[in-house]
Amino acid sequence: MASTFTNIGVFLVATLGMLFLFAVLMRFLLQLARADFYNPISQGIVKVTNPLLLPLRKAVPGLFGLDMASLVLAILVGWVMILACGLLAGGGLLNPLAALLWSLIGCISTVIAIVFVGMLISIVFSWIAPQSGHPALMLLRQLLEPFFAPVRRLIPPLGVIDISPIFVFILLTVADKLLLGFAQMANMPAFVYGLFWQIPGF
Template sequence: MMMLIQIANLILQVLVSIVAGACLLRCYLQWLAFNLGAGQSKSIGAYILPLSNWIVLPLRRFIPSIGRFDLASCVAAYLLIFCKIAILLFISGATSIDISWLALALIDLLDLTLSGLVGLVFASIILSWIGAGTQIQFLVSLLVDPLLTPIRKAIPNFGALDLSPLALLLILQVLQIILGNLKL
């Protein structure tokens, strides 16, 4: 039984992380007023929209955006994570939904967000070394720079050495430690 739960956890974790991550990225890109370009084959929207439209578009009928914040995409990511948790808990023998599941889903949503940001910061660092001037480097910079700008203003300038990605990684990892302790 334990092996079945581990296999289900792995499969659900991968699938939900991809789709919920696409929903969160969609929300963030809308916040940045980025055109997802549904008709453009080389746009990031060509990847994000097919992964997330099936859940986001129906939710938009009931959940409007708040300014530039795409609340339907955020709720979609939360619902996906909640369903993953519910499935895993039912497989492991839970018989009823508990209010703690809602909190656990929120913590997992925040953890997924932080993990995605950590990945983006690493991608930004690597692309700044090897992919300067490429379209993907431009996109990753577009996503990471709004987070780095306040840090760059707060820490001293060391010339060509930019320590703001390191500071952002430290902040994100501290937040992940706090979230990890909230799960316990």
Template sequence: MLTLIFFAKTLIDVYVMILLLRIWMRWVKCDFYNPFSQFIVKMTHPIVNPIQSILPSAKKIDTAALLIAFFLMALKYPLLLFIQGGGIVLNQYNLLFGFVSLLKAIGHLVFWIIIIRAITSWISQGSSPMDDLLYELTEPLMSPIRRFLPAMGSIDFSGMLLILILYLMNYLGMDLLGELWLIL
């Protein structure tokens, strides 16, 4: 039973991260000829494309992918409860749980992309397609911080400050929602 719960939760979480990456890449206008960008588009295209024909994008936001990510997060916990042997309960709280889970997933995605960019900057021998994509994704978030926090020599602390801001927002979520924040 625990294996099935782990599998379902992981599958939903990973696919939501891929959908959020698609939204983020469109928002920052990433190079869609990048091999990783092509992978993300191919992974999400079969589900997002039919909904895009009904629900067009709003400026830079891929609303179809966002709706699917929200829908998956809203159904994740009723599905996990069903797997545990309970019944499926669909109510207005599932929408709240979906919204809060989506916010947490966005925070986790930003955190890990910044960490991956930092690690690849240490080990990278030159410009690779992955380095370029990570730069395109994180630079809109890190450049405003650099205006207030200049680089100290060759060390850039903007990523560290952004991670601290994410931690602060995580603790704010715990203060506001308590146990619910930890569960989701």
């Protein structure tokens, strides 16, 4: 019975933590992409993250146009999630400094997964509903543009066919494999890496 409650506790902390972490990282990515602030989904993300993000911005200013407070908040959320799940799982208090590094790796892994899954969704809907004006799809296109644009500058479209997603997929896969190597070098426990979203199949 005790193990059941432990599993439930870890599940709740990991699920709620990842949902909030997703919202914070989405806010950072949308700000990076200069996405539509008035999109209803953007507004929802802003409302969810503002209670913790606005006070943190007083101590963590932006840098080169980047919302550094969002990045710091994401790492802190991952850090708390790792320490809490470690305690609930009976592993005791994990090394806080190591957990901070693991959180950074986990946040990068989550960003890679967000972009990867977002590209899959965008490609599918470009086939079945290419002219869709749904707010979610419009926001997704804006979010992905900073990842496609540098590749397009190097490899222009072939006529009407944009091949930049293929190369972004390759780069994301390589980045994910490198990140897994860094996680192993940082002695990240398997359960910690499993707390964060990753590219499916990796």
